[in-house]
Amino acid sequence: xxxxxxxxxxxxxxxxxxxxxxxxxxxxxxxxxxxxxxxxxxxxxxxxxxxxxxxxxxxxxxxxxxxxxxxxxxxxxxxxxxxxxxxxxxxxxxxxxxxxxxxxxxxxxxxxxxxxxxxxxxxxxxxxxxxxxxxxxxxxxxxxxxxxxxxxxxxxxxxxxxxxxxxxxxxxxxxxxxxxxxxxxxxxxxxxxxxxxxxxxxxxxxxxxxxxxxxxxxxxxxxxxxxxxxxxxxxxxxxxxxxxxxxxxxxxxxxxxxxxxxxxxxxxxxxxxxxxxxxxxxxxxxxxxxxxxxxxxxxxxxxxxxxxxxxxxxxxxxxxxxxxxxxxxxxxxxxxxxxxxxxxxxxxxxxxxxxxxxxxxxx
Amino acid sequence: xxxxxxxxxxxxxxxxxxxxxxxxxxxxxxxxxxxxxxxxxxxxxxxxxxxxxxxxxxxxxxxxxxxxxxxxxxxxxxxxxxxxxxxxxxxxxxxxxxxxxxxxxxxxxxxxxxxxxxxxxxxxxxxxxxxxxxxxxxxxxxxxxxxxxxxxxxxxxxxxxxxxxxxxxxxxxxxxxxxxxxxxxxxxxxxxxxxxxxxxxxxxxxxxxxxxxxxxxxxxxxxxxxxxxxxxxxxxxxxxxxxxxxxxxxxxxxxxxxxxxxxxxxxxxxxxxxxxxxxxxxxxxxxxxxxxxxxxxxxxxxxxxxxxxxxxxxxxxxxxxxxxxxxxxxxxxxxxxxxxxxxxxxxxxxxxxxxxxxxxxxx
DNA sequence: GTGAAAGCGCTAACAG
DNA sequence: CTGTTAGCGCTTTCAC
Numbered sequence: 001x002x003x004x005x006x007x008x009x010x011x012x013x014x015x016x017x018x019x020x021x022x023x024x025x026x027x028x029x030x031x032x033x034x035x036x037x038x039x040x041x042x043x044x045x046x047x048x049x050x051x052x053x054x055x056x057x058x059x060x061x062x063x064x065x066x067x068x069x070x071x072x073x074x075x076x077x078x079x080x081x082x083x084x085x086x087x088x089x090x091x092x093x094x095x096x097x098x099x100x101x102x103x104x105x106x107x108x109x110x111x112x113x114x115x116x117x118x119x120x121x122x123x124x125x126x127x128x129x130x131x132x133x134x135x136x137x138x139x140x141x142x143x144x145x146x147x148x149x150x151x152x153x154x155x156x157x158x159x160x161x162x163x164x165x166x167x168x169x170x171x172x173x174x175x176x177x178x179x180x181x182x183x184x185x186x187x188x189x190x191x192x193x194x195x196x197x198x199x200x201x202x203x204x205x206x207x208x209x210x211x212x213x214x215x216x217x218x219x220x221x222x223x224x225x226x227x228x229x230x231x232x233x234x235x236x237x238x239x240x241x242x243x244x245x246x247x248x249x250x251x252x253x254x255x256x257x258x259x260x261x262x263x264x265x266x267x268x269x270x271x272x273x274x275x276x277x278x279x280x281x282x283x284x285x286x287x288x289x290x291x292x293x294x295x296x297x298x299x300x301x302x303x304x305x306x307x308x309x310x311x312x313x314x315x316x317x318x319x320x321x322x323x324x325x326x327x328x329x330x331x332x333x334x335x336x337x338x339x340x341x342x343x344x345x346x347x348x349x350x351x352x353x354x355x356x357x358x359x360x361x362x363x
Numbered sequence: 364x365x366x367x368x369x370x371x372x373x374x375x376x377x378x379x380x381x382x383x384x385x386x387x388x389x390x391x392x393x394x395x396x397x398x399x400x401x402x403x404x405x406x407x408x409x410x411x412x413x414x415x416x417x418x419x420x421x422x423x424x425x426x427x428x429x430x431x432x433x434x435x436x437x438x439x440x441x442x443x444x445x446x447x448x449x450x451x452x453x454x455x456x457x458x459x460x461x462x463x464x465x466x467x468x469x470x471x472x473x474x475x476x477x478x479x480x481x482x483x484x485x486x487x488x489x490x491x492x493x494x495x496x497x498x499x500x501x502x503x504x505x506x507x508x509x510x511x512x513x514x515x516x517x518x519x520x521x522x523x524x525x526x527x528x529x530x531x532x533x534x535x536x537x538x539x540x541x542x543x544x545x546x547x548x549x550x551x552x553x554x555x556x557x558x559x560x561x562x563x564x565x566x567x568x569x570x571x572x573x574x575x576x577x578x579x580x581x582x583x584x585x586x587x588x589x590x591x592x593x594x595x596x597x598x599x600x601x602x603x604x605x606x607x608x609x610x611x612x613x614x615x616x617x618x619x620x621x622x623x624x625x626x627x628x629x630x631x632x633x634x635x636x637x638x639x640x641x642x643x644x645x646x647x648x649x650x651x652x653x654x655x656x657x658x659x660x661x662x663x664x665x666x667x668x669x670x671x672x673x674x675x676x677x678x679x680x681x682x683x684x685x686x687x688x689x690x691x692x693x694x695x696x697x698x699x700x701x702x703x704x705x706x707x708x709x710x711x712x713x714x715x716x717x718x719x720x721x722x723x724x725x726x
Numbered sequence: 727g728t729g730a731a732a733g734c735g736c737t738a739a740c741a742g
Numbered sequence: 743c744t745g746t747t748a749g750c751g752c753t754t755t756c757a758c
Contacts, residue, residue, distance in 0.1 A: 014493075014518040016751060027729050032753065044727065060516070065496040066438065067751035069429040070734045075496065077475065084464060089659050094457050101447060101478050110496070112440065112475040115464050130377075132735090133428040133438065133473070153423070155377040238663075270663045277665070277713070296452050300601075300633045300660040302640070350640070379735060390745055395737065407743065430735035433750045495751090 015059035023055035024048070031056070035063070069132065073329065077110040078321060079134035081126065082141070084115040088237050091267060091295035092310065096140055096161060099314020107322045109135075123148040130156035136321040139163065139170075143204055157324035159317055164206045166339065171320055173340045175308035177207045180344030181214025182221075184290055184306050185262060187346060189222045193260045193288065193355045196226065199244055199272065201236045201264035208236070208264055211292060215262060230258070234268055241271025249275070249362050257281075257362050259355040260288035266298045266305055267291075273301060273351070284353030286360055294347050304349030309342050316340065378422035386418035387411070394419070398426070432495065436692065440473040441684060442497035444489065445504070447478040451600050454630065454658035455673065459503055459524060462677020470685045472498075482506040486514070493519035499684040502526065502533075506567055520687035524676050527569045529702065534683055536703045538671035540570045543707030544577025545584075547653055547669050548625060550709060552585045556622045556651065556718045559589065562607055562635065564599045564627035571599070571627055574655060578625060593621070597631055604634025612638070612725050620644075620725050622718040623651035629661045629668055630654075636664060636714070647716030649723055657710050667712030672705050679703065 020035070021028040026048060034044055034052045044052075055061075069075045080100055082093050101111050114129050116122040119142055129137060136157040142164060144152075149167040152158055159171045166172055188196050198215045201208025212231055219226050232248055234240040241263055263269035269291030276283055283289050291298055294307035320335050327334035383398070384391040389411060397407055397415045407415075418424075432438045443463055445456050464474050477492050479485040482505055492500060499520040505527060507515075512530040515521055522534045529535055551559050561578045564571025575594055582589050595611050597603040604626055626632035632654030639646055646652050654661055657670035683698050690697035 014495075014516070017753095018751075028751085029730090029753075030728065032751095033728095036753085048727085060490065062490055062494045062516075064433075064751055065494040066429040066432040067495070067734090068753080070427075070433060070736090070751080071753050073734080075429065077496065084461060086465060089457050089461055091457075091659065094452050094454075097476075098447060098452055101476065102449060105478055110475050110477065112473050113460075113464065114473065115468055127423065127425055131425045131428040132377075132430070133440065153377070153425075273663075296454065296660065297663045300636075300664045380737095381735075391735085392737075392746085393744065395735095396744095399737085411744085427735050430750090431737080433735080433752090434737050436750080 014064065015056075015061045016064070017061070019059055020052065020055045020061050023059060024051040026052060035061070073132075074135055074325070075110075075133060076108055077112055077134045078104050078318060079112050079114055079129050079137040081114040081116060081129065081137060081139050083117065083119065085237065088239060088267070091297050092265065092293055093140060095293075095295055095310035096314040096317075099311035099316075100138060100318045101314075102311075103315035103318035104322070107318070109318065109322060119143040120145070120148070123151070127151070127153045130158075135325045138317050138321060141205075141207070157321060157328055159321045159324070161313055161317055162207055164204070171324070171335065171337055171339070173313050173317055173320075173342070174207070175313070175342050175344050177210035177308075177344075178214040178217070180292065180306040180308060181211035181262070182218045183214075183344070183346055184292075185215050185218035186222070188260050188262065188288070188290070188352075189218060189224065191352075191354055194224070195256065195258045196230065196260045196262055197248070197258040198226070198231045199234050199241060199248075199261060199263045199268050200231055201234060201268075203233055205236070208233075211264055234264060236265050236267060238267045238271035238274070241268030242274050243271075244268075245272045245275045249279075253362050255362055257287060257360045260290065260352075263289070263291045265291060266293045266295045266303060269303055269305070269351075270297055270301055273303075283351050286356050288353055288355070289351040290349070298347065298349065302350035304352035305347045307345045307347045309344075313342060377427065378419075378424045379427070380424070382422055383415065383418045383424050386422060387414040389415060398424070436495075437498055437688070438473075438496060439471055440475055440497045441467050441681060442475050442477055442492050442500040444477040444479060444492060444500060444502050446480065446482065448600065451602060451630070454660050455628070455656055456503060458656075458658055458673035459677040459680075462674035462679075463501060463681045464677075465674075466678035466681035467685070470681070472681065472685060483508070483511070486511040490514070490516045493521075498688045501680050501684060504568075504570070520684060520691055522680055522684045522687070524680055525570055527567070534687070534698065534700055534702070536676050536680055536683075536705070537570070538676070538705050538707050540573035540671075540707075541577040541580070543655065543669040543671060544574040544625070545581045546577075546707070546709055547655075548578050548581035549585070551623050551625065551651070551653070551715075552581060552587065554715075554717055557587070558619065558621045559593065559623045559625055560611070560621040561589070561594045562597050562604060562611075562624060562626045562631050563594055564597060564631075566596050568599070571596075574627055597627060599628050599630060601630045601634035601637070604631030605637050606634075607631075608635045608638045612642075616725050618725055620650060620723045623653065623715075626652070626654045628654060629656045629658045629666060632666055632668070632714075633660055633664055636666075646714050649719050651716055651718070652714040653712070661710065661712065665713035667715035668710045670708045670710045672707075676705065 017028045021031040130153045139160040141162040162174045163172045234244040291305040294305045298305040323335045326332035380391040384394040493516045502523040504525040525537045526535045597607040654668040657668045661668040686698045689695035
């Protein structure tokens with residue numbers, strides 16, 4: 001047996017454990033024991049161990065992750081499922097993703113992203129993600145109905161962020177949408193704003209609905225009622241913000257211009273800003289504009305907004321999910337949490353000012 | 364043998380091929396053949412096939428990706444390695460990533476992201492990514508020296524975007540940095556700007572250096588020379604843009620204010636904008652500001668910038684990489700491309716205007 | 727101290 | 743047409 005010559009593999013093949021063993025003149029599992037620092041390795045002679053380590057170094061040995069996963073039932077990879085539109089980058093995703101990556105990396109986890117075009121249309125793809133390539137799955141702002149939620153696989157730990165429905169057995173993390181919206185609108189009202197247009201997110205988004213509730217409650221608590229038709233549904237994208245505001249302004253031509261716009265999220269606010277600038281309206285002198293989320297867009301546009309702790313949400317999600325995975329593999333206690341609601345806070349910006357005193361009509 | 368009863372597995376285990384076979388009263392490989400639609404399956408009786416399909420449906424069978432990968436040597440997953448700073452989200456990454464996801468998804472590929480803190484310090488981690496969990500790796504704006512490049516594993520196809528060095532055997536995609544910078548500066552000069560401060564990216568970034576070259580060449584071609592100390596190195600982050608500009612302005616107090624700032628990328632430009640606004644300077648009436656990249660930040664801040672086709676870069680990367688993977692597995696020809704340079708284009712914005720006529724001193 | 731054997735879930739190449 | 747066998751690379755258990 002040519003056990004001495006470490007035969008060079010043609011490029012295209014990684015060295016295997018057997019290769020290392022062969023090169024070191026030992027069995028593959030002796031190599032395995034040494035390279036894993038397993039307790040078995042204590043019972044291997046120092047000389048042999050050295051030879052094995054040297055051979056591994058020479059051959060540039062890297063354990064194959066898929067083979068390892070097959071036995072350990074673990075890939076050390078987290079999945080993050082989200083909708084990513086072709087047209088517009090999702091800043092909300094980027095913030096959460098970055099938190100997941102960060103906390104995941106600290107726990108030795110990689111992150112794989114699954115992009116869905118639409119939760120309802122593609123819900124059937126979710127079980128396919130849980131085919132062993134990831135150990136746990138984070139659903140980012142999923143919109144599933146009861147039925148779809150029931151069909152989620154139960155052999156892979158799942159966690160949702162900002163979910164539309166509470167899914168049994170699935171931890172959910174979310175910001176306090178209603179309180180955040182209420183605080184922002186209360187602030188606007190406190191500054192004297194009375195005609196506050198709310199460009200809301202989509203009808204089917206629970207978070208969007210809660211922000212509307214906050215908007216309404218702030219008014220109610222102040223003993224006020226928003227003007228009629230002052231809540232408009234949109235899509236959580238800049239393009240939607242742009243189009244909906246245009247449309248609304250066209251429909252309300254000749255009426256008094258709102259004193260402020262409270263957009264359902266930062267992207268929509270950016271879309272609104274485009275429209276206002278295009279119409280030559282001065283922000284915030286003639287009209288104030290605030291968003292929701294506190295993504296980087298808000299910071300770059302100097303937008304006043306409601307901060308939700310997106311990065312923190314992502315970090316917590318990763319940590320809780322890893323704990324769930326550990327628990328499933330019998331390596332720790334399962335997190336005894338089901339639903340976490342994180343607080344929001346108001347963020348100042350250049351787009352928020354006192355309401356104008358003069359009357360200004362939409363044209 | 365209790366071959367008839369599909370014994371319900373305790374949750375926590377996915378159904379295996381053997382389970383399906385057992386439930387259908389056939390062998391695992393009969394099940395495999397049917398479920399893969401392999402040509403072998405043509406030779407299985409319709410009745411058996413039905414039973415197998417039914418059992419699979421009942422058990423909610425999903426083939427295990429890691430087991431499959433072990434034989435097929437393919438995970439259908441692309442890796443994307445990048446630096447992600449804790450403090451600041453990388454918009455450049457988001458754009459490219461989104462292109463990779465998009466084109467990858469069309470080819471049935473998932474995307475796993477690997478975050479490095481620093482290319483040099485963590486270059487040694489790269490081979491570990493290529494341990495079978497991904498089929499090919501994209502290096503996003505890597506900064507490797509010759510030695511580190513040599514140590515890249517050769518058993519996994521690798522492709523770089525905007526690489527610092529041309530790595531043998533690694534396809535590289537990049538924008539035409541120099542031409543883009545030159546075009547922008549030529550435009551500024553054409554509008555009458557003469558004192559154009561260039562806040563460049565880091566010294567060790569080839570892209571940043573090329574942008575400086577473009578800046579200088581534009582001047583040279585116009586028969587002009589930039590004022591002394593008008594090229595300043597920075598870090599490609601908003602924070603760096605902020606700090607470096609502050610610093611520079613402090614050092615040049617009492618001198619004439621630049622007429623324009625050409626930032627090395629959009630993030631830096633946003634940082635500059637913060638400083639200018641904080642100092643009460645009007646953009647673009649008193650000073651123009653332009654960036655580079657055309658990320659979403661530019662759009663939200665209405666920043667004039669140089670567009671590099673980041674998304675397209677990502678898409679091409681994914682397609683070329685998949686082709687390389689196919690080729691490696693003997694399923695197609697290898698792409699015969701080594702280096703692709705994509706054109707840039709100028710993007711208008713609200714931060715670019717004619718140079719002020721009045722003199723204005725830094726204070 | 728070290729090696730042999732079995733198995734993770736799947737597929738491919740054979741026999742029956 | 744169907745079942746058996748072997749093996750992908752690794753780990754774990756158990757003899758030696």
